[in-house]
Every structure is written in C-alpha cells, then in structure tokens.
Ligand SMILES: Cc1ncc(C[n+]2csc(CCOP(=O)(O)OP(=O)(O)O)c2C)c(N)n1
C-alpha cells in the first residue's frame with residue numbers, strides 16, 4: 357500500500373483513503389491541486405505504525421500482512437537511510453571512504469535505496485542535480501569528509517542555481533577531533549554554508565531522524581542543496597527512534613491568482629494585437645494548455661533554452677528560442693510584440709527578453725520582475741493559472757499576424773537548412789545534429805554539455821515535445837552531460853538516453869564512462885570532437901584576441917570507450933556518421949561516437 361506525492365505541489369494521493377491503486381488510475385488522470393500529470397507523482401512507502409503492511413491483492417482488495425521485525429539493532433545511519441527512503445529518496449551517488457563507512461553500510465542494508473559508486477564526486481553531485489531537474493524529486497550524494505566533500509562543489513552549485521533539490525551527506529572526523537586540524541578535516545560547515553539551504557552537523561544519534569527530515573524538507577521546498585555532516589564515531593551508535601512520516605510535514609504548494617487578477621490577464625490578452633508566449637522550464641509540465649492557449653489567441657511561442665521541448669520545434673506557432681541560442685524570428689516577434697505572456701521563465705540575461713508590456717506567471721515571486729518591470733504579475737503554478745486564463749480568454753484568429761509568423765518561421769528554417777550541409781568535411785555541428793535527430797527516439801532523453809555543442813542543440817536540434825533535454829542552465833558547467841546521461845538511464849531503463857558533449861567537456865568527466873559500463877547503462881555519447889574549446893576559440897575571435905590555448909590534445913575517444921569495456925565508433929564523413937549512429941542505436945551497450953567536427957562553425 358503506497359502513498360504518492362505530487363512533485364510539483366506536494367499533494368498526497370493515499371491509496372488506502374482513495375480505495376484504488378495508483379497504477380489503476382488512467383494515464384490522463386491529473387493532480388487535483390495543480391493539474392500535474394500522473395508521471396509527476398512519486399511513490400512513498402510507509403510502514404504502518406502497527407507494523408502491518410497493507411497492500412492490494414490482484415482484485416484491488418485491501419489485504420494486511422504481518423511484517424517480521426527485521427532488525428533488532430539499528431545504528432544512527434540505519435535510521436538516517438530509512439528516514440530518507442520513507443521520504444521518497446531512492447538513489448544515493450558517491451564514493452565510499454573512511455569517514456562515511458557506517459552510512460555506506462546502512463545504504464547497503466536498505467532495500468529501498470540504490471547506491472551507485474562513481475569515479476569522481478563531481479559526477480555524483482551532477483547526477484543528483486540532473487535527477488532533481490528531471491523528476492522534481494530529491495536524490496542524495498554520500499562522500500567522505502574533506503576531499504570527497506569539496507569535489508562535490510561544482511555539481512552542487514549547478515543544483516543551487518537551477519533550483520534542483522539535493523541531499524548531501526558527508527562523513528566527518530570524530531566529534532572530539534572537530535576543529536583540531538585533523539586528517540581530512542576541513543571546515544565542512546563553512547564550506548557548504550555559502551550555498552546550502554540547510555546545513556547541519558549531526559552531533560547526537562538522537563538527532564538523526566529529525567535533522568534528516570528537516571534537510572529533505574528544506575531541499576524540496578526551497579529547491580536547493582541540503583547538507584548533513586555525520587561524524588564517524590556516531591556511525592556505530594545504536595538508535596531506536598521512530599521514522600517520521602512525510603505526509604503532514606510538507607506543505608502543499610498550491611498557488612493561483614485571485615479571479616480579478618485572472619480577469620485582468622484575460623482583458624490584456626484580449627486587447628493585444630501581437631501577443632507572444634514566452635515559455636521557460638517552469639512551463640514544461642503544462643505543455644498541452646500552453647499549446648492550446650497559443651492557438652486560441654494566435655500567439656507564437658518563444659522558448660528559453662531550458663524551455664525547449666514545450667512544443668515540437670516544427671509546431672506552426674513555435675518560433676524558436678530567445679537570446680544566445682535564439683532565432684531571428686523569435687527576436688523579431690518579441691521586439692514587435694505588444695504583450696509578452698511570460699510563463700515559468702526566469703528571464704536570465706542570456707534569454708535577454710526586450711522590455712515590452714508583459715504578464716508574468718511564476719511560482720517564484722523573486723523571478724517576477726527580475727529583468728524588466730512587469731505590468732501584471734501572477735504568482736502561481738502555471739498548471740493552476742494557465743487553465744483559468746485559457747478558459748476565459750476570447751478566441752481570436754489574427755490572420756495577418758499568423759501569416760507573418762509563418763513567413764518568419766519559414767525564413768528561419770531556411771537559414772537552419774542552409775547550415776546543414778552534408779558535403780562539408782570535417783562535418784559541421786548543424787549537419788551532425790540534423791542527422792542525429794533523424795534517428796533519436798521520440799521519447800529520448802537528451803543530456804547536453806556546455807560549449808558550441810550544447811549551444812547548437814538549443815539552436816539547431818529539431819526537438820519533439822515528447823523528448824526531454826537535461827542541461828546545466830545557469831551555471832553552464834562543462835562536464836554536466838555525461839553524469840546527466842548516467843542518471844537519466846538509471847531512472848529510465850528502457851528509454852533511449854543520449855549525451856551530446858564537446859571533447860573538452862567530456863574529458864572533464866570521462867572517468868565516469870566506466871560507471872556506464874559497470875552498471876550496464878546503455879547510454880550513447882556523441883562527442884563533437886573539434887580538438888578545440890570551440891566556443892572559447894570563437895569568443896577570442898569575436899573579442900579580437902588571438903586564438904591561444906584553446907586547442908586540445910585528445911586521446912582516441914573510440915579506443916577509450918573500447919578499453920573501458922564499452923563500444924567505440926568514429927565518424928569523419930556523413931556516410932560514416934550515418935553508419936555510426938545506426939550502430940550505436942542498434943546495440944544495448946554504452947557507446948561513444950567520436951565525431952570529427954569542424955571547429956569553424958560559420959564558414
Ligand atoms: C567547468 C567549466 N570550465 C570552463 C568553462 C568555460 N567554457 C565554456 S564553453 C568552453 C569550451 C568547451 O569546449 P568543448 O567541450 O570542447 O566544446 P565546444 O565548444 O568545442 O563544442 C569553456 C572552456 C565552463 N563553462 N565550465
């Protein structure tokens with residue numbers, strides 16, 4: 357018998373109360389509070405207080421089973437891990453070591469949590485960050501004190517900036533040694549204090565369950581990184597506290613606007629002649645309503661980089677991204693707009709929206725008005741607010757505007773098509789991406805890295821709204837693609853997961869290709885090998901600096917893949933690329949495709 361938590365608003369679906377198994381609900385079922393889809397629910401396993409286990413039998417009838425009392429002796433880490441599992445944590449990523457052995461042992465014993473050993477703690481942190489971005493749920497990293505903790509930093513900053521919930525557990529030196537400049541002792545508290553939303557050192561075993569729940573609570577609600585240090589000498593202490601259930605300890609985040617605000621939005625939209633919808637990552641869970649709104653009011657949809665995939669790239673009202681990765685069409689339409697309807701988009705300096713009359717809908721009030729003053733701000737879940745607007749707004753068929761959008765979209769498509777030249781050798785980014793898009797599954801997860809390669813995905817990759825991109829947004833850290841692909845494959849065993857990376861970014865984390873092989877994760881890594889820090893090379897040129905120290909001395913990535921126990925393929929020409937892609941997708945093993953790529957992207 358399970359409860360299920362909505363990862364968007366924290367509404368609990370209780371099978372016992374509802375008298376139906378969650379699985380039996382139709383796929384079209386939506387969260388009754390925030391309208392999130394069924395996939396946005398995470399199962400929460402709770403032992404009944406009387407130590408009974410209740411479940412449904414084959415006929416959907418409730419049955420009770422007595423549970424054997426499994427463990428008579430529990431350690432503080434046992435309770436910590438049990439508590440994490442009870443609050444829906446399913447994965448721990450890390451590297452074991454002296455100061456964390458008791459916690460590692462507790463993970464080993466717990467059947468509800470899976471542990472993945474990586475080759476660099478940075479990978480663990482990036483995996484947890486990517487997991488939060490993909491699922492809205494929280495995963496954990498577990499490392500030793502000192503170097504294990506510091507190696508996490510980049511991945512945890514990525515989570516912080518992109519508002520992904522992560523729980524970090526670090527071992528610590530013995531309590532009596534804290535502050536004595538002991539072996540592997542750093543000021544762990546200070547180190548995490550600059551970015552963690554919750555940061556505590558566990559000093560007594562009887563604090564374990566309370567602090568663990570607080571850490572998860574803060575990470576989920578504040579959408580950030582929570583850190584707990586646990587000294588090695590506490591890790592063998594007996595602890596018999598009760599597990600604290602999650603329901604009732606986490607607020608349902610239902611947020612919508614008063615009806616008069618909705619009416620104001622509706623009247624602004626009804627009066628607008630050139631409305632443009634700007635959709636960001638926060639709108640991704642509400643794709644259908646946004647598409648319907650665009651049709652009802654004849655508004656083009658412009659996406660932020662992280663909002664790519666809200667609708668198919670070839671949807672007639674999708675006009676591309678805005679800002680760095682943006683299309684000329686999106687730029688022209690936002691410039692000439694008389695109303696921007698900004699939904700779930702944090703308006704970064706990279707997205708670079710112009711200052712136009714605007715309605716902004718966001719769950720985070722600090723995002724509203726971040727760049728320009730906003731004429732009508734609506735703090736709320738897009739899933740709750742957009743359907744209300746959609747219902748009340750007038751249908752308006754703006755024929756001239758629609759013609760203009762179609763013309764501009766066509767012009768932009770022609771520019772993209774001209775860039776996709778298959779005859780150029782070395783191959784260029786746009787052609788490689790176009791070719792790849794012909795093979796990538798409709799429901800693939802695409803983990804991208806940073807550099808010309810990632811930027812080109814934003815601009816040139818024709819995406820479908822059933823595919824998902826996972827990326828390092830605000831931190832834009834190189835090396836994110838591979839860890840993101842690893843975790844995507846772990847949580848989606850049957851799905852196609854691809855990683856798009858540069859030779860520079862991949863080399864930062866390449867040791868963890870071994871992790872893909874070790875855990876039989878059949879990810880497909882496409883390395884755009886231009887022997888350059890390509891994006892920086894271009895930046896030096898744009899800024900009139902000579903090219904210096906951007907060239908890369910690489911290994912043979914295909915041979916590297918083979919020596920790890922995976923499959924390595926190479927592609928220099930369009931024909932070889934086609935064959936390599938076909939082979940990569942035909943095998944159920946981790947693959948690296950090393951693609952010789954032209955560093956000069958524009959000529
Ligand atoms: C960790 C980190 N270090 C440095 C940078 C700055 N930076 C941005 S893109 C880039 C070059 C990336 O090179 P590569 O991975 O080969 O991709 P390419 O641009 O060639 O496609 C660099 C150094 C960064 N974003 N992240």
Ligand SMILES: [Mg+2]
Nearest residue numbers: 858859888890
């Ligand atoms: Mg490169």
